[in-house]
Amino acid sequence: MAFHEIRFPAKLSFGSVGGPERRTEIVQLTNGFEERNTPWSQSRRRYDAGLSLRSLDDIGELIAFFEARQGQLNGFRWKDWADYKSCAASATVGYEDQVIGVGDGVTRDFALSKTYASGGSAEMRGIAKPVQGTVRLGLQGDELVETVHFTVDYATGIVSFASPPAVGAQVTAGYEFDVPVRFDTDRIQVSVASFQAGEVPQVPVVEVRL
Structure with missing residues (x-):
């Protein structure tokens, strides 16, 4: 997978929803106890960039960025406004x-x-x-x-x-x-009428391992 050293527009990521996720495998035993294990050594972060879109110009900028990355093909940088400092x-x-x-x-x-x-x-x-x-x-x-x-x-x-x-x-x-990510979809669906009525598209973004 190629990685583009470019950041998703910070003004569009501000207001997005997301954060770390873990994968935990839980086995319920017959005696009521549990066994818990995880195949992941570290968490992986997911975000939804759609919630931060506020205008049709924002949608245009998003589509341009999406096309330049060729959908899920190429990774890019993402500013996680909740966790971006040491x-x-x-x-x-x-x-x-x-x-x-x-x-x-x-x-x-x-x-x-x-x-x-x-x-x-x-x-x-x-x-x-x-x-x-x-x-x-x-x-x-x-x-x-x-x-x-x-x-x-x-x-x-x-x-x-x-x-x-x-x-x-x-x-x-x-x-x-920044967080290294990629789009988690190869399709962005936008209805101008719905957007103006307050409905925003879903634009999932997921962290990639480098």
């Missing part, structure tokens, strides 16, 4: 937001990640689509300078140090990020 939604991105690794004196490349923690449990999510110019990196509590101390591959979420961090040195990062 920090809290109301906070400013900082270079110490997330711990992404520890130096071993050899490794230069580190993958961006975000950890979700609650009640003593935590899940780590890989971040493959950071937003250009937003990545801040820290080493042992000191902020580094992009292009001087490190570079960022904005298509993969890999940061590369000019020199490998020393053994035990904590690597931290802050950033904004």
Whole structure:
């Protein structure tokens, strides 16, 4: 599958509905207990872009974007307005937001990640689509300078140090990020009359694994 490094218009994704989903397999035992398991190591996000459309111009922009991606064929970036920062939604991105690794004196490349923690449990999510110019990196509590101390591959979420961090040195990062997605349909049905009456089309979007 090809991936286009372009973001779905942020003004159209604002107001959309969606978020993470999990797949849990539940077996009900005869004694009333349950066995629960999941084939997914991470959640997958789904959205409906149709709810954010407010004008016929918005529909025109959506159709142009849909056609350029050839429906489900090519992936693209999506801004999840509920979760697009390494920090809290109301906070400013900082270079110490997330711990992404520890130096071993050899490794230069580190993958961006975000950890979700609650009640003593935590899940780590890989971040493959950071937003250009937003990545801040820290080493042992000191902020580094992009292009001087490190570079960022904005298509993969890999940061590369000019020199490998020393053994035990904590690597931290802050950033904004997009979700890699594709349309989950090859058809968009729009009725102008219905749209003007308040009915909006369904435009499902689903996260893709990279």
